[in-house]
Amino acid sequence: MAELFDALAQAIRQDELCAVVTTLGGPEIGSKLLVQRANTPDECGSALNSVGTLGSPALDQAAIAHAEAALEARKPTRVSLSIEASDWDLLIDVHAPQEVLVIVGAVHIAIPLVTFARELGLRTVVVDARTIFATQDRFGHVDELIQSWPEDALREMTLNESTYVVTLTHDEKLDTPALICALNHSVGYVGALGSRRTHAKRVTALQAAGVSEEQIARIHAPIGLDLGARSPGEIALSIIAEIMQVRNRKGESK
């Protein structure tokens, strides 16, 4: 008792992606299976670990296959399965790591962007080496304000699929190294502020630094959904809207 919940609570606290499968009907109602990605694939070639059982090995196996897809899409799913002549009604609940928005450039747009992101449940980090921008007065509402070179700060961070990186400085010295660092990881979103002309220059710089075309194509630029935005608040809204769109459509067929 409580063993599975303890494992779940630990995974959530450690910011690990995991799924909990629950039977919603039948004699085994309420039975649970916790599914997590294993650090190293086991001898069967499966990259998933599980704790608990839904009632039968065949059902567990089928549930794990569905959990894998739900983990990939990071979306809870309700599934009906027919296994060994019985019908099963399951919820595959997905617990995703805390989402983090890393904003490179403590510029005006970053101020409303932090506000919007926090409202949507994201942890916010603002990085800027220029101490005149990165002040507590301007960013009293941010979760973490880092006064250093973005490249150095990003190298210290855990960058994963739940991390979204935006560069807002327009300054190649600050933006480009940060972009290279972000593109080296499988972050969930990379966006760079700047006109098409600025972006063309940036692409040239990235190519010169040896970044592949495939990686460069991951950058959302011009950044944000096209709202015809003009004010910093409107631009921030278009950026956070694009991040939500990319996140929510993940796992959908294109």
Next chain:
Amino acid sequence: MKELLTDINQWQGEGKRVALATVVQVYGSAPRPLGAKLAVSEDGAMVGSVSGGCVESAAVQEALDVLSTGKPRLVSYGIADETAWEVGLACGGTIEVFIEPLDW
């Protein structure tokens, strides 16, 4: 779930039993998505939500009942349900909520 852990831990630390309600199906428009959660302690305290506030009080009652019987159950709230007239969703949607004792 993360935002529920502190309260759940505290309740369990005080020796209280806890029920967990999870949105497992959403038809039409509904304020909380699949997987949204409400935790209820045996003395009726709650944390989290399964709707915009329309069905929480009914879900808490159901959760206390689940704690007394010890059996999980699947409950439907909304326009398709008889209880809709009492605890209906203002948005016109229907949700299914799975309510279980947190004993696993």
